[in-house]
Amino acid sequence: MMADNSNQPREYDAVLGGQSQIPIAAAVLGGIAGVKQRLHSPSIEPRMAAVKDAPKYGEAGLNLAIEALLDPAPEVQRVAYLVLRQRTEPLVGQALKDFVPYKLFDCIRTVKTGTNVAISPGGERTASLHGKIIRICDLETGERLYTVDKYPQAKESFVLCQESEVFVRSRNTPKHRAIDIWQGGELLHTSLGHEAEITTIVISPDSQVIASGSADTTIKIWNLETGKLICTFGSLLTWKAHKAGISSLAFSPIAQTLASSSSDGTIKLWNLRSRECSQTIKGYANCLAFSPDGQTLAAGGWDRNIKLRQLSNPDNPIILAGHFNSINAIAFSPDGATVVSASADGNVKFWNASTGEHFHTLSGHQNSVTCLCFSSDGETLISGSLDKTVKIWGVH
Template identity: 40%
Template sequence: MAENSNQPRDYDAVKGGENSAPVGGVVLGGLEGVRMRFCSPVVEARVAALKEALNYGTFGLDLVIQALNDESMQIKKAAYLLLRERQETKVKLALKKYNHWKFFECLHTLEGHSHYVESVAIAPDGQTVVSCSPGDEGIINLWNLHSGKLRTTNLFRYSAYVNCIVISPDGQNVIGGGSQEEGIAIWNLHTGELKNTLRGHLYRVKSVAIAPDGQTLASGSWDKTIRIWNLHTGELKNTLIGHSDYVRSVAISPDGQTIVSGSSDNTIKIWNVHTGELRNTLIGHSDWVMSVAIAPDGDTLVSGSWDKTIHIWNLHTGELRNTIKARSSHILSVAISPDGQTIFSSGENGTIKLWNLHDGKLRNSLKEHSKRVNSVAISPDGQTIVSGSSDNTIKIWGVR
């Protein structure tokens, strides 16, 4: 039997008496009633109408989807929140290219570090944030991503400054890069046990990255090299030499075959993980390359520079596809959303900017930090952003 969205339901009111049948009466509820209430000048009434519309199957769902383009920002946001967990194909298609980032705001401000926050990372299960501050003498903090509450502090105390952190793909280990004396530390995420220390760099480690298979660790250092390690045994497998200045950022491709490094020599280098062969050198930035990130498709490379630009490259050919001019701020960190549609950049001016990866258009600016934002991370489900700043705080961003 075909669905009739205007037939009375248990929660609809029918004119004509308490026990009247709908035949010959007037249905005051129903989808038409929802549509009428959605035309109310009162925002709260319109939001209530959207929630009720979902009781009316396909027709009600269409009304909520249409509300994504309403003139009212509050209505757009309400429609998005009602739709984002739904699994219908038409909903997924409607949200695929929808700019939900415009609804993002600061949900929590985390205060626990006594000095600037240099690096933040989110665990694969989307529950835990890890942060480090070089000025805190090796202390790493763990936080609940959703509540913002501090879970542990001092648990991961290290004898050296920790400049950068990453969490292993299996969510079991935290890896931190420190000074040349103490090298790279590997801790158990759950117990804080120091499992191993990898030494080999001649100067501080500025960036670490782990291959998706959890076997290979890459580290970039101010000694101008990239080192490749077996994460489990601690064996140094290779040393990549080619940059003429500090290596500030490293990233590993989703297939685990390629390492990308960004340097203070203004270049980006692309290497074979297994052989150490230099595949390409990308020249285009006019100042330090501060951060590199590879999109989930494995084809797109994004780089952020002190020259206030973000470059988007073809990872395989080295072709420069697009340049985003931030203008107002040096770029300190870049990250890419799990769906590969959005670039996140953090700046020296304390702002986080969200860009469309394909056309370079600005999607939103998040302005809550009072000093430079050194690191930005995105949760696996794409619903939460975390940022670490020189104002000694971490901020968690999302939609509520």
């Protein structure tokens, strides 16, 4: 039996000779040498076809596909990424780890929703208001999981847990400020305590507690399972408490620190174990996000900028400028190398977290983008907007 040789023609190869044009999808005689030849073509189509053929030639072919990730044409990079994403070889895994696919992101799918859109961490579920009904839906299938009635004449906002059907709602009426905890359409608890409008609510990454911020200047920590109040930051007995209403909250990845921003012009870090303010940073922000390692805090504001602060040196932030309106939401990629911002200008922008360089903009929403998150694997980004849509972005 003849030994396998990657330089020998295969059944899908085209043989050079005569005047016939080489089919775009065919490899030329000589196997991998023909793939190399087409990868140097001045035309994009032969290079794209060559990348698709390259894995047929073993490790040497995979190396060519990896090299194509650096092709000057985004179309060729996209084909290379999609081809390699299906592979399990270690050399491919390392190459994809070093590659930034977000510059190739485009809209994969648009889902019609209602107002007050919320997206669960990881992007599996959405909640949105449709008239007098709040619908909680599976984003992948579109299935309506359950519904919750809107509270009459209340201003409401929603958050969702990552891995369960828990839905948390803040509701503000002239007489009451409450937090409702639902699971699978059943109301489990109603928590009362704030003396003015609840302006922001977040669930800890471990789904153990809820943090709520209010115009009454306080931050309250609640047990998610029981709905009971654990502690309050901002009472008269709290040292270094905020002096004005709370604008935004964010938990660190391991849920040991809570960041808060206030209209008093400060951002504070709260140690949830000692229940003390561990750090105060000067600055305004209406959205906050921690990096996956918990060492960087991103803050977006009405000034249209995002500030990336190393918490060990918060006085020298990296400033990300480029939006035309206020920043509504920020997310870090799972590897922490990329920051994504959503703005009232309707755009979503990608930034290098180390250098602050802007490298991609997604323009598809027709109104302010209010929320966003990455899928757990980082391969898609999900954004929600006042245009009553949720968009899924990725490489396709």
